[in-house]
Amino acid sequence: MRFQLTEDQRELKTGVRRLLERRFPREALRAAVDAPGGLDRELWRALGAAGFFALALPETAGGVGLGRPEAVLAFEEAGRALLPGPLVATHLAAGAVPGAAEGEVVVTAVAGRLVEWLDAADVVRGDATGAVPLRSVDPLTPLHRVPRAAAAGPLAVLLTAAEQLGSAVRMNELAVQHARTREQFGRPIGAFQAVQHLCADLLVRAETARAAVYAAAVTGDPGDIAAARLLADEAAVRGARDCLQVYGGMGFTWEADVHLHLKRAWARARRNGGVTESEELLAAGLLS
Template sequence: MRFALSAQHRDFATSLHDYLAGADTPGAVRAWGAGRHEPGLTILRGLAEMGVTALLVGEGHGGLGASPVDLVVAFEVLGYHVVPGPLVETAAVAPVALTGHAAQRWLPSLAAGKAFATVPVPLALDADIADVVVGADATGDAEFVRSIDPARRLFRIPGATPLTGGEAFDTGVLAVAAQLLGAGQWLLDASVAYAKQRRQYGRPIGEYQAVKHLLADVATHLELARPLVHGAAVTGSPRDISAAKVKAGDAAYLAARTALQVHGAIGYTAEHDLGLRLTKVRALVGAWGDGRFHRERVLAR
């Protein structure tokens, strides 16, 4: 048996990369954080046309009936390109959490990218644009809560029941782990590219052994995290999913710290795209259960 992504998986990832590379996601992220959603919504609708929001929706509701492995492939690319919006909630959690009449009402629209979902865990992402709140009847009186990541617009919804476990929760955790993996890979790629062009004492800084060691350490941690994320998508085990979230979070956080060290002062500027990933990684490490929560879940199982 060969445990590897299929040619279809790789082609799907490539098509998503190609689309997002030309979609100005950094500009959409900055606009989203300022409350201007249209650039980001345009990207989300484009992703819906490519099938991202329909992956886990059953064929009976207009979806693709795909597997969690397909979901992980997509969300790693979304994390790489730091796509804004409630995609975890819409594409990963809602298709699992919504059943019965709610599924009939909402899943076709969610699959088509005509509606978006949010989930209180306990805070709800982008509740101001969500059409359905899993665990609540409406978004009324939602209270805005500032995140360390300006593009993550969080809300506290009175009366909403937080999602804290079960298959839907685990699917959300898995999608976040894949996002962290993608964000960490972008940070590594950006750091390698910068180390090749930034010169100090007449040489590219990437030629110095100390910088090589820093980047090699990040690459190693990302490569160790990737099979955990993919393996968790195959098994669906809560233990495996929590282990994947911990390892992907640790690897992405190391990538963020190293990227900032390699880039130096320019990495602190608001104009540089590095900052978009730094704040995203820091927020996602604690989202859908922090490291302590998931380590305790692993130990309990």
């Protein structure tokens, strides 16, 4: 199989990145972190107008008419930009919940035993009875815990993996950029072998996860999706940790963005039943 992106897919990926750079630049991210004020409805409607939530919805139903691979590319860019909100739930609700595709309605879902952005949502899919607020490690992912776990569908798991992939890619970019510009002992820290090894590990994990996520988007096989989820979670979490090491003490400061990616990666890793559900699915497949 060939997993090279088509010209249209590359243009879609570039278009989503430019949209997010324009509507949710770093300044907007930092403002949201420093002064959390709930979900940005204007940004949500802009995403809907751009077709972000309706990518996989058939054209006959008012959608863009694309498929899983294109949705994965869009969610990869959302993960790279740390775009907040119940993106996966709203995307999956397009066509089923009026207004979700257009970004006029915010939809969240019970995923495992967690619900993201419950207070900001107009519609909750699943049973959120007895939800209790949690103190989230991620300042831009408010969480509630529900008493009963809910199983996640394969597409929700795949899109979560795509977001994790986006974070892993961004961590690699930031680490390499810092290694090239930060100097110690009269030369860039990227000249030191220990830093080179960290950057190389970042790249290998990100590219391995990319191959798995893209392949799962093509096949749609639950086992492939579970494997992609495990690799993407590892690439995002370990990638952020290694990027912190490249940054040194600066990476732990509030002003750096690295800790935000680590915290979001932790939060995503608990979504949709967490990695345990994917591990159990793969183990069941091997035993059978």
